[in-house]
Amino acid sequence: QVQLQESGPGLVKPSQTLSLTCTVSGGSISNGGYYWSWIRQHPGKGLEWIGYIYYSGNTYYNPSLKSRVTISVDTSNNQFSLRLTSVTAADTAMYYCARTGIASRSYFGMDVWGQGTTVTVSS
Amino acid sequence: EIVLTQSPGTLSLSPGERATLSCRASQSVGSTYLAWYQQKPGQAPRLLIYAASSRATGIPDRFSGSKSGADFTLTISSLEPEDFGLYYCQQYGDSPLTFGGGTKVEIK
Numbered sequence: 001q002v003q004l005q006e007s008g009p010g011l012v013k014p015s016q017t018l019s020l021t022c023t024v025s026g027g028s029i030s031n032g033g034y035y036w037s038w039i040r041q042h043p044g045k046g047l048e049w050i051g052y053i054y055y056s057g058n059t060y061y062n063p064s065l066k067s068r069v070t071i072s073v074d075t076s077n078n079q080f081s082l083r084l085t086s087v088t089a090a091d092t093a094m095y096y097c098a099r100t101g102i103a104s105r106s107y108f109g110m111d112v113w114g115q116g117t118t119v120t121v122s123s
Numbered sequence: 124e125i126v127l128t129q130s131p132g133t134l135s136l137s138p139g140e141r142a143t144l145s146c147r148a149s150q151s152v153g154s155t156y157l158a159w160y161q162q163k164p165g166q167a168p169r170l171l172i173y174a175a176s177s178r179a180t181g182i183p184d185r186f187s188g189s190k191s192g193a194d195f196t197l198t199i200s201s202l203e204p205e206d207f208g209l210y211y212c213q214q215y216g217d218s219p220l221t222f223g224g225g226t227k228v229e230i231k
Contacts, residue, residue: 047160047168047211047222062219063124096167107215109158109173111180116167 002027004097004114012091012121018084022097022114029078030055035100036080037110038071040093048093052100053080087121094118125150127212127223135231142199144226146212154190156216159197162225163208171210172197202228 008020022036029036037052051061053071061069070083084091094116101108126149136142146157154175160168170179172188175195185200199206207230212223 046224047213049220049222060218064219098167101173102215105155107156107158107173109170109179109213110160110168111170111173113167113169 002099002112004099004112006095006097006114006117008117008119010118010120012087012119013123014088014121015086018082018087018091018119018121020082020095020097020117020119021079022081024078024080024099028075029073029080030075033101033103035060035102036071036073037098037100038082039096039098039110040091041096041116042090042093050082050084050095089121092119092121124219125152125214125217125221127214127221129210129212129223129226131226132224133227133229135229136202137231138202138204140202142197142202142206142228144197144199144210144228146195146197146223148193148195148214148216150217151193152195152214152216156214157188157190157195158213158215159188159195160211160213161206161208162211168211199228204230 003025005023012018035052038050053059068085073080096116097114098110099112100110128147130145157175159172162168175190176188187198210226
Protein backbone atom coordinates (compact mmCIF):
# COMPACT_ATOMS: atom_id res chain seq x y z
CA GLN A 1 0.00 0.00 0.00
CA VAL A 2 1.01 3.63 -0.36
CA GLN A 3 3.38 4.92 2.28
CA LEU A 4 4.78 8.39 2.87
CA GLN A 5 8.02 9.30 4.59
CA GLU A 6 9.16 12.81 5.51
CA SER A 7 12.83 13.70 5.58
CA GLY A 8 14.88 16.81 6.24
CA PRO A 9 16.82 18.69 8.90
CA GLY A 10 15.41 18.61 12.40
CA LEU A 11 17.01 21.89 13.34
CA VAL A 12 16.84 25.14 11.38
CA LYS A 13 18.25 28.50 12.39
CA PRO A 14 15.98 31.55 12.60
CA SER A 15 15.64 33.49 9.34
CA GLN A 16 16.79 30.49 7.33
CA THR A 17 14.77 28.20 5.07
CA LEU A 18 13.11 25.00 6.20
CA SER A 19 13.22 22.30 3.53
CA LEU A 20 11.46 18.95 3.80
CA THR A 21 10.83 16.15 1.34
CA CYS A 22 8.09 13.56 1.34
CA THR A 23 8.88 10.31 -0.47
CA VAL A 24 5.95 8.30 -1.74
CA SER A 25 6.30 4.53 -1.99
CA GLY A 26 3.88 1.81 -3.03
CA GLY A 27 2.21 3.96 -5.63
CA SER A 28 2.91 6.67 -8.18
CA ILE A 29 2.48 10.31 -7.33
CA SER A 30 1.53 10.83 -10.98
CA ASN A 31 -1.49 8.53 -10.95
CA GLY A 32 -3.85 11.42 -10.47
CA GLY A 33 -6.89 11.67 -8.27
CA TYR A 34 -4.84 12.83 -5.31
CA TYR A 35 -3.29 15.98 -4.07
CA TRP A 36 -0.24 15.86 -1.85
CA SER A 37 -0.41 17.91 1.32
CA TRP A 38 1.80 19.36 3.99
CA ILE A 39 0.31 19.84 7.45
CA ARG A 40 1.98 20.93 10.66
CA GLN A 41 1.21 20.61 14.33
CA HIS A 42 2.72 22.93 16.89
CA PRO A 43 3.71 21.25 20.16
CA GLY A 44 0.59 20.32 22.09
CA LYS A 45 -1.64 22.10 19.58
CA GLY A 46 -4.00 21.33 16.73
CA LEU A 47 -3.40 20.77 13.03
CA GLU A 48 -2.64 23.47 10.46
CA TRP A 49 -2.83 22.87 6.73
CA ILE A 50 0.13 24.40 4.91
CA GLY A 51 -0.75 23.60 1.32
CA TYR A 52 -0.94 20.91 -1.33
CA ILE A 53 0.19 20.13 -4.83
CA TYR A 54 -1.07 18.07 -7.72
CA TYR A 55 1.32 15.98 -9.78
CA SER A 56 0.95 18.49 -12.60
CA GLY A 57 2.46 21.14 -10.37
CA ASN A 58 -0.70 23.04 -9.46
CA THR A 59 -0.38 24.34 -5.93
CA TYR A 60 -2.70 25.71 -3.27
CA TYR A 61 -1.42 27.37 -0.11
CA ASN A 62 -2.80 28.51 3.19
CA PRO A 63 -3.01 32.31 2.85
CA SER A 64 -1.49 32.69 6.31
CA LEU A 65 1.76 31.13 5.04
CA LYS A 66 1.55 31.78 1.32
CA SER A 67 4.23 34.47 1.21
CA ARG A 68 6.80 32.08 2.67
CA VAL A 69 5.79 28.67 1.29
CA THR A 70 6.71 26.78 -1.83
CA ILE A 71 5.58 23.22 -2.49
CA SER A 72 7.08 21.41 -5.44
CA VAL A 73 6.82 17.95 -6.97
CA ASP A 74 9.43 15.63 -8.46
CA THR A 75 7.52 12.93 -10.29
CA SER A 76 10.66 11.15 -11.45
CA ASN A 77 11.63 10.44 -7.86
CA ASN A 78 8.04 10.16 -6.58
CA GLN A 79 8.58 12.97 -4.10
CA PHE A 80 7.15 16.31 -3.17
CA SER A 81 8.80 18.99 -1.11
CA LEU A 82 8.15 21.90 1.20
CA ARG A 83 10.17 25.07 1.49
CA LEU A 84 9.36 27.60 4.18
CA THR A 85 11.46 30.73 4.19
CA SER A 86 12.37 33.20 6.93
CA VAL A 87 11.52 30.80 9.73
CA THR A 88 11.07 31.84 13.33
CA ALA A 89 10.48 29.95 16.57
CA ALA A 90 6.77 29.99 15.68
CA ASP A 91 7.54 27.53 12.88
CA THR A 92 8.75 24.92 15.36
CA ALA A 93 6.35 22.03 14.84
CA MET A 94 5.81 18.48 13.74
CA TYR A 95 5.48 18.47 9.95
CA TYR A 96 3.41 15.83 8.21
CA CYS A 97 2.88 14.99 4.59
CA ALA A 98 -0.38 13.36 3.55
CA ARG A 99 -2.16 12.04 0.49
CA THR A 100 -5.35 14.01 -0.05
CA GLY A 101 -8.27 12.75 -2.10
CA ILE A 102 -9.99 15.54 -4.00
CA ALA A 103 -12.24 15.35 -7.03
CA SER A 104 -14.78 17.64 -8.59
CA ARG A 105 -17.33 18.43 -5.85
CA SER A 106 -15.92 15.68 -3.65
CA TYR A 107 -13.43 15.44 -0.82
CA PHE A 108 -12.18 12.09 0.34
CA GLY A 109 -9.93 13.25 3.15
CA MET A 110 -6.27 12.78 3.94
CA ASP A 111 -6.12 9.01 3.92
CA VAL A 112 -2.39 8.28 4.06
CA TRP A 113 -0.01 10.17 6.34
CA GLY A 114 3.68 10.11 6.92
CA GLN A 115 4.90 9.52 10.46
CA GLY A 116 5.87 13.17 10.75
CA THR A 117 9.15 14.91 11.32
CA THR A 118 9.94 17.36 14.10
CA VAL A 119 11.47 20.65 13.08
CA THR A 120 12.89 22.98 15.69
CA VAL A 121 13.80 26.56 14.85
CA SER A 122 16.60 27.67 17.11
CA SER A 123 20.02 29.26 16.90
CA GLU B 124 -11.74 31.32 6.74
CA ILE B 125 -14.17 28.74 8.07
CA VAL B 126 -13.70 28.14 11.78
CA LEU B 127 -14.62 24.72 13.10
CA THR B 128 -15.54 24.61 16.77
CA GLN B 129 -15.41 21.21 18.40
CA SER B 130 -17.19 20.31 21.61
CA PRO B 131 -16.77 19.19 24.23
CA GLY B 132 -13.08 19.82 24.72
CA THR B 133 -12.77 16.63 26.72
CA LEU B 134 -15.06 13.66 26.97
CA SER B 135 -14.51 11.29 29.92
CA LEU B 136 -16.15 7.95 29.27
CA SER B 137 -15.82 4.28 30.12
CA PRO B 138 -15.28 1.46 27.63
CA GLY B 139 -18.60 0.36 26.21
CA GLU B 140 -20.17 3.79 26.48
CA ARG B 141 -21.36 5.87 23.57
CA ALA B 142 -19.33 8.92 22.55
CA THR B 143 -20.87 11.87 20.74
CA LEU B 144 -18.49 14.52 19.38
CA SER B 145 -19.66 17.75 17.82
CA CYS B 146 -18.15 20.01 15.17
CA ARG B 147 -19.83 23.32 14.31
CA ALA B 148 -18.81 25.37 11.29
CA SER B 149 -18.79 29.18 11.28
CA GLN B 150 -20.11 29.11 7.71
CA SER B 151 -21.98 26.57 5.66
CA VAL B 152 -19.96 23.49 4.82
CA GLY B 153 -21.38 20.96 2.44
CA SER B 154 -21.61 17.44 3.79
CA THR B 155 -19.31 16.33 0.99
CA TYR B 156 -16.49 18.37 2.44
CA LEU B 157 -16.21 17.31 6.09
CA ALA B 158 -13.82 14.70 7.46
CA TRP B 159 -12.96 13.31 10.88
CA TYR B 160 -9.58 12.09 12.13
CA GLN B 161 -8.30 10.27 15.19
CA GLN B 162 -4.87 10.99 16.61
CA LYS B 163 -3.10 9.09 19.35
CA PRO B 164 -0.03 10.38 21.23
CA GLY B 165 3.09 10.25 19.11
CA GLN B 166 1.19 9.21 15.99
CA ALA B 167 -0.02 10.87 12.83
CA PRO B 168 -3.74 11.47 12.45
CA ARG B 169 -5.82 8.66 10.95
CA LEU B 170 -8.76 9.30 8.64
CA LEU B 171 -12.00 7.94 10.08
CA ILE B 172 -14.82 9.59 8.15
CA TYR B 173 -15.03 11.58 4.92
CA ALA B 174 -17.99 13.27 3.24
CA ALA B 175 -19.49 13.62 6.73
CA SER B 176 -20.71 10.04 6.95
CA SER B 177 -18.57 7.71 4.82
CA ARG B 178 -16.20 5.47 6.74
CA ALA B 179 -12.64 5.31 5.48
CA THR B 180 -11.12 1.99 4.55
CA GLY B 181 -10.71 -0.33 7.52
CA ILE B 182 -12.64 1.82 9.99
CA PRO B 183 -14.97 -0.22 12.22
CA ASP B 184 -18.68 0.38 11.93
CA ARG B 185 -18.92 1.59 15.51
CA PHE B 186 -17.71 4.90 14.07
CA SER B 187 -20.37 6.93 12.29
CA GLY B 188 -20.77 10.51 11.13
CA SER B 189 -23.74 12.71 10.46
CA LYS B 190 -24.75 16.28 9.64
CA SER B 191 -27.62 18.35 10.93
CA GLY B 192 -27.73 21.95 9.79
CA ALA B 193 -24.39 23.54 10.57
CA ASP B 194 -23.45 20.80 13.01
CA PHE B 195 -21.51 17.67 12.27
CA THR B 196 -21.38 14.76 14.67
CA LEU B 197 -19.02 11.85 15.10
CA THR B 198 -20.50 9.00 17.10
CA ILE B 199 -18.65 6.04 18.52
CA SER B 200 -21.39 3.60 19.43
CA SER B 201 -19.49 1.58 22.03
CA LEU B 202 -16.02 2.72 23.05
CA GLU B 203 -13.19 0.26 22.78
CA PRO B 204 -9.95 0.80 24.73
CA GLU B 205 -8.13 1.69 21.51
CA ASP B 206 -10.61 4.51 20.74
CA PHE B 207 -9.28 6.84 23.38
CA GLY B 208 -7.38 9.78 21.92
CA LEU B 209 -7.86 13.07 20.12
CA TYR B 210 -10.42 13.62 17.40
CA TYR B 211 -10.36 16.39 14.82
CA CYS B 212 -12.87 17.51 12.24
CA GLN B 213 -11.68 19.12 9.01
CA GLN B 214 -13.41 21.03 6.23
CA TYR B 215 -12.52 21.41 2.60
CA GLY B 216 -15.47 23.51 1.53
CA ASP B 217 -13.62 26.79 1.51
CA SER B 218 -9.96 27.76 1.33
CA PRO B 219 -8.01 27.46 3.45
CA LEU B 220 -8.69 23.92 4.46
CA THR B 221 -9.13 24.08 8.25
CA PHE B 222 -9.23 21.74 11.22
CA GLY B 223 -11.22 22.00 14.41
CA GLY B 224 -9.45 22.39 17.72
CA GLY B 225 -10.03 18.77 18.70
CA THR B 226 -11.93 16.75 21.27
CA LYS B 227 -10.04 14.52 23.65
CA VAL B 228 -11.75 11.26 24.51
CA GLU B 229 -10.28 9.97 27.75
CA ILE B 230 -10.89 6.99 29.95
CA LYS B 231 -13.12 7.78 32.91
